Amino acid sequence: MDLMTPNKIEEDNLSYQKPPKEILDLVDVPRAPFVQVDRKGKYMLFIYRDSYQTIAALSEEELRLGGLRVNPITNIGSRTIYYNNLQLKLLQDKEITQVSGLPAMPKLANFIWSPCQTKLAFTHTTSTGAEIWVLDMETAQARALTPATANANLGNPIVWFEDSQSLLVKLLPSLRMNLIDTDTAVPTGPTISVSDGSKAQNRTYQDLLKNRNDEHNFEVLTTSELYKVDLDGQHTKWLEVSGMYRSCLVSPNGEYVQVTTIHPPFSYLVPYTRFPHITRLYTRKGDLVQTINDVPLTEDIPKGFMSVRKGRRLLQWRNDKAASLIWAEALDEGDAGKEVPFRDAVYELAAPFTEKPRLLLKTINRFDSIEWGSETFAIAHDYWWNTRNTKVYGFNPSNASEQPVVIFDRNYQDKYSDPGLFLTEKNKFNRTALTIKENALFLIGEGHSEEGQFPFVDQLNLENNETKRLYQAEDKHTLESIYFPIDLEKGLFIVRIEAPTAYPNYYIRNIFEKDDLQQITAFENPFKSIQDVHKEVIKYTREDGVELSGTLYLPIGYDRAKKEKKPMIMWAYPREYKDNNSAGQVTTSSNEFIYPFYGSMVYWVARGYVVLDDASFPIVGTGEEEPNDTFRTQLVANAKAAIDAVDALGYIDRERVAVGGHSYGAFMTANLLSHCDLFAAGIARSGAYNRTLTPFGFQSEERNYWEAPDVYNAMSPFMHAHTMKTPLLLIHGEADNNSGTYPLQSERYFNALKGLGATARLVMLPKESHGYSAKESILHLLWEQDTWLEKYLK
Numbered sequence: 001m002d003l004m005t006p007n008k009i010e011e012d013n014l015s016y017q018k019p020p021k022e023i024l025d026l027v028d029v030p031r032a033p034f035v036q037v038d039r040k041g042k043y044m045l046f047i048y049r050d051s052y053q054t055i056a057a058l059s060e061e062e063l064r065l066g067g068l069r070v071n072p073i074t075n076i077g078s079r080t081i082y083y084n085n086l087q088l089k090l091l092q093d094k095e096i097t098q099v100s101g102l103p104a105m106p107k108l109a110n111f112i113w114s115p116c117q118t119k120l121a122f123t124h125t126t127s128t129g130a131e132i133w134v135l136d137m138e139t140a141q142a143r144a145l146t147p148a149t150a151n152a153n154l155g156n157p158i159v160w161f162e163d164s165q166s167l168l169v170k171l172l173p174s175l176r177m178n179l180i181d182t183d184t185a186v187p188t189g190p191t192i193s194v195s196d197g198s199k200a201q202n203r204t205y206q207d208l209l210k211n212r213n214d215e216h217n218f219e220v221l222t223t224s225e226l227y228k229v230d231l232d233g234q235h236t237k238w239l240e241v242s243g244m245y246r247s248c249l250v251s252p253n254g255e256y257v258q259v260t261t262i263h264p265p266f267s268y269l270v271p272y273t274r275f276p277h278i279t280r281l282y283t284r285k286g287d288l289v290q291t292i293n294d295v296p297l298t299e300d301i302p303k304g305f306m307s308v309r310k311g312r313r314l315l316q317w318r319n320d321k322a323a324s325l326i327w328a329e330a331l332d333e334g335d336a337g338k339e340v341p342f343r344d345a346v347y348e349l350a351a352p353f354t355e356k357p358r359l360l361l362k363t364i365n366r367f368d369s370i371e372w373g374s375e376t377f378a379i380a381h382d383y384w385w386n387t388r389n390t391k392v393y394g395f396n397p398s399n400a401s402e403q404p405v406v407i408f409d410r411n412y413q414d415k416y417s418d419p420g421l422f423l424t425e426k427n428k429f430n431r432t433a434l435t436i437k438e439n440a441l442f443l444i445g446e447g448h449s450e451e452g453q454f455p456f457v458d459q460l461n462l463e464n465n466e467t468k469r470l471y472q473a474e475d476k477h478t479l480e481s482i483y484f485p486i487d488l489e490k491g492l493f494i495v496r497i498e499a500p501t502a503y504p505n506y507y508i509r510n511i512f513e514k515d516d517l518q519q520i521t522a523f524e525n526p527f528k529s530i531q532d533v534h535k536e537v538i539k540y541t542r543e544d545g546v547e548l549s550g551t552l553y554l555p556i557g558y559d560r561a562k563k564e565k566k567p568m569i570m571w572a573y574p575r576e577y578k579d580n581n582s583a584g585q586v587t588t589s590s591n592e593f594i595y596p597f598y599g600s601m602v603y604w605v606a607r608g609y610v611v612l613d614d615a616s617f618p619i620v621g622t623g624e625e626e627p628n629d630t631f632r633t634q635l636v637a638n639a640k641a642a643i644d645a646v647d648a649l650g651y652i653d654r655e656r657v658a659v660g661g662h663s664y665g666a667f668m669t670a671n672l673l674s675h676c677d678l679f680a681a682g683i684a685r686s687g688a689y690n691r692t693l694t695p696f697g698f699q700s701e702e703r704n705y706w707e708a709p710d711v712y713n714a715m716s717p718f719m720h721a722h723t724m725k726t727p728l729l730l731i732h733g734e735a736d737n738n739s740g741t742y743p744l745q746s747e748r749y750f751n752a753l754k755g756l757g758a759t760a761r762l763v764m765l766p767k768e769s770h771g772y773s774a775k776e777s778i779l780h781l782l783w784e785q786d787t788w789l790e791k792y793l794k
Helices: 021-027 212-222 602-607 627-648 664-675 709-715 717-723 743-755 775-793
Strands: 034-037 043-048 063-065 068-071 085-090 108-113 119-125 130-136 141-144 158-160 166-171 225-230 235-237 244-250 256-262 277-283 288-295 312-317 324-330 344-350 358-363 366-374 377-384 389-395 405-411 424-426 432-434 440-445 456-461 467-472 479-487 492-499 502-510 517-519 535-541 547-553 566-572 575-577 610-615 618-620 652-662 681-685 728-733 760-765
Touching: 021 602, 021 775, 063 212, 068 212, 108 158, 119 158, 130 166, 158 244, 166 244, 244 312, 256 288, 256 312, 288 312, 344 366, 358 377, 358 389, 377 432, 440 479, 535 627, 547 627, 566 627, 566 664, 566 775, 575 627, 602 610, 602 775, 610 627, 618 627, 627 652, 627 664, 627 709, 652 664, 652 775, 664 681, 664 717, 664 728, 681 775, 717 743, 728 743, 728 775, 743 760, 760 775
Parallel strands: 366 432, 566 610, 566 652, 575 618, 652 681, 681 728, 728 760
Antiparallel strands: 034 043, 043 085, 063 068, 108 119, 119 130, 130 141, 158 166, 166 225, 225 235, 244 256, 256 277, 277 288, 312 324, 324 344, 344 358, 366 377, 377 389, 389 405, 424 432, 440 456, 456 467, 479 492, 492 502, 502 517, 535 547, 547 610
């Protein structure tokens, strides 16, 4: 039977398949560990995990409530990524030590360093629940602190007290209500939603509460008791009352704890992050100080990506003070559509929290964050999506009347002008603070430029805002990533260096000594079968002058002198810009390690295909024009420019080119196949195809359907299914949780294509979410893609 017969639904129950050996050998390889280094530069921790989950693990019981996905048996996120081993070494030593004391079958997650950076707390999930563990870096020994009673349904249940000797932990209530089986429960009445006339233009969220049974289950699963757990194992109930504890934040001096709890009424329109919540201040002993914030249900934020709710937002502790709260409040009533000189004000309230809040500064754009430095200096960040503008202010937190100085004022999509991130260090409270030396700050930048990517370290003089370059990577054959200094005065930084055939490894670099480089890891390349593949970043120009780029891979053993015409796969993802300059910048490096993973098409160099990966697909709207006003035109222009560029190099048969993408890239693929004849086949994974099903905005579109119906209809491949004649492989996870990309999107689009006689195949992956994780699913996905490409390109 021909599995690819057009218009035929696969009626047999096809079992999971595996891709050809050339691909399989690249998929089933050991994964190098995830690496963490303490901020003092003493310890390097290696955290290992399997590359993939199993379909059996994804098939465990799962409840989807209020935007959460949880395992009601183990009380931790059902999609949690688990790690299975820990190793440790002193940073500059060669010897690696296996951490002792770990459980027999580790399922580790929620890692959090102690303030003193000598211990690591984490969870271990058993068959019945989650335990709290701690690792002592000095002894390389791990041990359990609690039985399997932690409640991680609302995220990491662990908070360190400032002394690094005890933890504040969310544990299951001693008396817990029973869950309601929503599949068998007899309804007690209808589910009713009410609109009172206020506008609630929300995105199409998934996994929302649907009825009172869901409300009950949400409350049961998120209710915890707070315990103080000492490292000697002693447990003390910290608060007498249980609650739906959303977050707990300990003050830098450890004397106060900010506790935020969720409470009814719940919502069927928005996830739990917008449910009503109250923030209270307690002493370290658990005595109530005062209520600091009371936020109602937030369903009706004004329209616009930069609109926010009224009241106190981003409540947090000031890192450089013993116990000072800061927060932002909107000066435009949270409405991005209002014209005001300042969008936000930032306030401070210091212990004992009895005085009137003190104004710190006002921001022109929407407030984002503050990096604290000294009594008289800090850095504030803001941004405004509509203009892509961000500002960085230097200000005096002790004197609000002193005018802030704008240090950087730029388009945040302009990567060539990105000044980098400020260096920070641990202060006396073991909190992150700006590194300030002799009235200067320091920045680490990624170093994107027209010539390539060359990361740098800069020194910023605070007296005149002039920068001095202390170091810039110069090697044109490797890619260097600069992390943080372990000794700034000596110029010793931790860096990571990679090349197309050299697996990323870590080094200590002396930025003041050109050749002073000490290797501290030695991870081997697990993809040696493709180590000789030709890889380069090519640049080309769209017909309207916008500069584009893509990463080009040639098949294994390809003879560039012969220039045999090969089929090509182009993989892309559209991105919106407000200016041509930013849209045309190259932000990928030809020196990146060739790292195939399930979502990329690099595997197919082993099957004789040319691959153009991460092809530029900018959608530009300058001035008053919105990018999506000419979405389809720009999509086709991007695609044509890419094919023309590779064809001009002589590598491909332009009649045998496939296009593909994931999520918004899938949406792009379906549009391209509907509106041009450039491609022989397409692959669309986990996409949305009917924009009337996302009527209150999608991706970077702020306008709702009723404001721009022509745009919504023109951009919807579903509306143009009758024009689609190119073979299209649709793949979707049955449990997709991404806003807007309901599995229904692929199902309905496939039904339209089938009804209109198009060639299409729909593959629904059981238990998979927006990204895919089970090994069985991934191998089958690769088989589906390979079979499709072999049929329609070869």
